Amino acid sequence: MRREPLINALIVVGLLAVPLWAYMADEPYVITLTTKVVILALAGVGLNLALGLGGLVSLGHAMFFGIGGYAAGILASHAQSYDPIMEWPFLIEGTQSMPVIWLLAIVVSALVALATGALSLRTSGVYFIMITLAFGQMFYYFTISWPAYGGEDGLSIYVRDHFPGLNTLDPIQFYGLCFVILLLALFVVARLARSGFGLALNAARQNEARVRAVGIEPYRLRLMAFIISGAITGLAGALYADLNRFVSPTMFSWQTSGEIMVFVILGGVARLFGPVAGAALFILLEEVLGGLSEYWHIYLGALLLIVVLFARGGLIGLLAGQGKGDDDD
Amino acid sequence: MTDAILDIRGISKSFGALKASDDVSLDLRAGEIHALIGPNGAGKSTLIAQIAGSLKPDTGEVWLEGRNVTLDGPVARAQAGLGRTFQISSLAMEDTVLQNAVLGALGARHRAPGLWRPVMKQADLRDTAMAALSEVGLDEFAHFRTADLSHGQRRQLEVAVALTLKPHVFLMDEPMAGLGADGSALLVNFLHGLKSRAPILLVEHDMDAVFQLADRISVLVYGRIIATGTPDEIRANSQVREAYLGEEDDA
Numbered sequence: 001m002r003r004e005p006l007i008n009a010l011i012v013v014g015l016l017a018v019p020l021w022a023y024m025a026d027e028p029y030v031i032t033l034t035t036k037v038v039i040l041a042l043a044g045v046g047l048n049l050a051l052g053l054g055g056l057v058s059l060g061h062a063m064f065f066g067i068g069g070y071a072a073g074i075l076a077s078h079a080q081s082y083d084p085i086m087e088w089p090f091l092i093e094g095t096q097s098m099p100v101i102w103l104l105a106i107v108v109s110a111l112v113a114l115a116t117g118a119l120s121l122r123t124s125g126v127y128f129i130m131i132t133l134a135f136g137q138m139f140y141y142f143t144i145s146w147p148a149y150g151g152e153d154g155l156s157i158y159v160r161d162h163f164p165g166l167n168t169l170d171p172i173q174f175y176g177l178c179f180v181i182l183l184l185a186l187f188v189v190a191r192l193a194r195s196g197f198g199l200a201l202n203a204a205r206q207n208e209a210r211v212r213a214v215g216i217e218p219y220r221l222r223l224m225a226f227i228i229s230g231a232i233t234g235l236a237g238a239l240y241a242d243l244n245r246f247v248s249p250t251m252f253s254w255q256t257s258g259e260i261m262v263f264v265i266l267g268g269v270a271r272l273f274g275p276v277a278g279a280a281l282f283i284l285l286e287e288v289l290g291g292l293s294e295y296w297h298i299y300l301g302a303l304l305l306i307v308v309l310f311a312r313g314g315l316i317g318l319l320a321g322q323g324k325g326d327d328d329d
Numbered sequence: 330m331t332d333a334i335l336d337i338r339g340i341s342k343s344f345g346a347l348k349a350s351d352d353v354s355l356d357l358r359a360g361e362i363h364a365l366i367g368p369n370g371a372g373k374s375t376l377i378a379q380i381a382g383s384l385k386p387d388t389g390e391v392w393l394e395g396r397n398v399t400l401d402g403p404v405a406r407a408q409a410g411l412g413r414t415f416q417i418s419s420l421a422m423e424d425t426v427l428q429n430a431v432l433g434a435l436g437a438r439h440r441a442p443g444l445w446r447p448v449m450k451q452a453d454l455r456d457t458a459m460a461a462l463s464e465v466g467l468d469e470f471a472h473f474r475t476a477d478l479s480h481g482q483r484r485q486l487e488v489a490v491a492l493t494l495k496p497h498v499f500l501m502d503e504p505m506a507g508l509g510a511d512g513s514a515l516l517v518n519f520l521h522g523l524k525s526r527a528p529i530l531l532v533e534h535d536m537d538a539v540f541q542l543a544d545r546i547s548v549l550v551y552g553r554i555i556a557t558g559t560p561d562e563i564r565a566n567s568q569v570r571e572a573y574l575g576e577e578d579d580a
Contacts, residue, residue, distance in 0.1 A: 194449070196435045196442030203421040203432050210419045210429075213381070214436025214494060215407035221442070
């Protein structure tokens with residue numbers, strides 16, 4: 001009866017099998033492509049926590065994606081030029097160590113999510129969408145006009161950042177790293193969704209007055225969800241920077257926010273593996289249709305329309321059917 | 330001071346020129362059911378919103394167990410011991426019946442919900458929730474999606490969620506609405522037993538139920554309480570008959 005866990009397992013197997021095959025067949029491009037899927041999926045997993053479980057339609061998640069990217073870019077650029085970030089009152093140097101970069105990406109994203117969420121969550125509906133969009137655009141224009149870190153041209157990371165014990169320049173090793181992080185994030189989000197916090201957050205999405213009437217404040221739940229959501233998307237941004245070895249203000253653009261949302265919607269809103277399926281489908285379409293026509297977004301748009309009109313559960317919902325309302329979780 | 334558990338002191342609320350609540354005073358004592366009745370448009374919903382905390386009165390105060398809660402919102406009032414049910418079922422429709430009840434038990438803990446432990450596996454929450462569901466006779470439906478419940482069952486679930494809060498005061502907004510004769514009779518019995526646990530402020534349209542259940546009745550007309558008394562006193566009150574009960578007879 002419950003097909004969703006099976007489908008999720010199949011997706012995990014696919015994410016293992018495809019790069020392994022590519023490794024054997026010596027197709028590094030396919031590995032890189034799968035790495036892109038995994039990283040974009042991670043960004044979607046972050047958004048899905050806010051959007052799916054919390055009902056928070058954030059059009060500003062590029063903000064966190066970009067912060068993660070620039071955390072990696074800025075730290076790496078200082079390390080590359082042996083130019084400390086600051087010398088007074090104490091010395092902070094750049095670094096190419098991924099764990100440090102990730103920590104910074106997560107912490108800064110979380111803090112920015114706290115600040116922007118605290119303000120924007122006082123609104124709801126269209127106003128919430130517009131405010132998150134506005135925050136995202138503020139970051140976009142800020143980075144464009146910030147010459148110290150490349151301005152419009154962005155920043156290059158000449159050598160991919162390091163992870164202890166791994167050769168991150170080897171595509172399959174970098175892929176493995178990203179894959180493990182995705183699995184960890186999925187685990188964390190699955191736990192959150194099944195916790196008391198998840199129950200209350202999901203209930204607040206459905207009926208705010210109900211949650212208040214049992215003495216729980218929806219605002220706090222949402223703020224917490226927004227922070228964790230932003231932190232996960234921020235981590236994805238740091239990985240994305242290392243994948244491309246390049247960051248640019250585009251990471252902050254509202255189109256990026258839109259794309260992350262498209263992954264979630266294509267795959268299935270509020271489905272644990274929805275963003276993974278969505279990102280995979282997106283990249284697949286981009287490769288296949290993008291090869292046929294420059295205007296492949298038209299087909300993507302049509303597909304998105306079909307999903308929104310006829311398959312609300314996205315790809316996962318289509319394959320697994322109604323998966324909600326299970327209380328043995 | 331009397332032994333009023335819930336004490337509404339002279340609250341007024343206007344929307345423009347409309348006085349939705351006009352110097353309303355009302356109290357609820359231990360062990361009683363106090364019914365609030367009034368024709369449509371009398372201002373019952375506005376009054377309930379002010380008691381539940383979702384609307385602030387222009388003037389006047391609301392006291393709960395000797396504490397002034399006038400400035401508290403609905404979350405703080407729920408934590409202070411107010412358990413309410415909604416006129417229009419207000420539940421997480423996509424969730425199961427049990428999940429809705431567990432949400433109540435979770436709220437009754439009075440601390441931020443945990444982020445890590447699976448909530449549906451916590452025995453204390455499940456037990457509280459199941460106990461409340463069986464009290465209202467919904468235990469067999471625990472694993473149903475709430476959206477699949479009948480209208481009457483949703484009303485029962487509203488009551489069950491309020492029970493999980495172990496409130497000191499119940500505020501029930503038309504719990505009988507749409508229940509049908511059998512359902513109403515069951516609920517009347519149930520509420521009769523419930524009032525010894527916590528007093529009930531009952532807003533209800535079902536006059537049979539009100540006159541069977543209530544220890545005291547207050548009649549709200551055009552935002553004003555025109556009479557408060559025992560069911561017999563209310564029945565005998567000419568003002569009430571004219572303003573309210575009479576109208577129903579004519580209809």
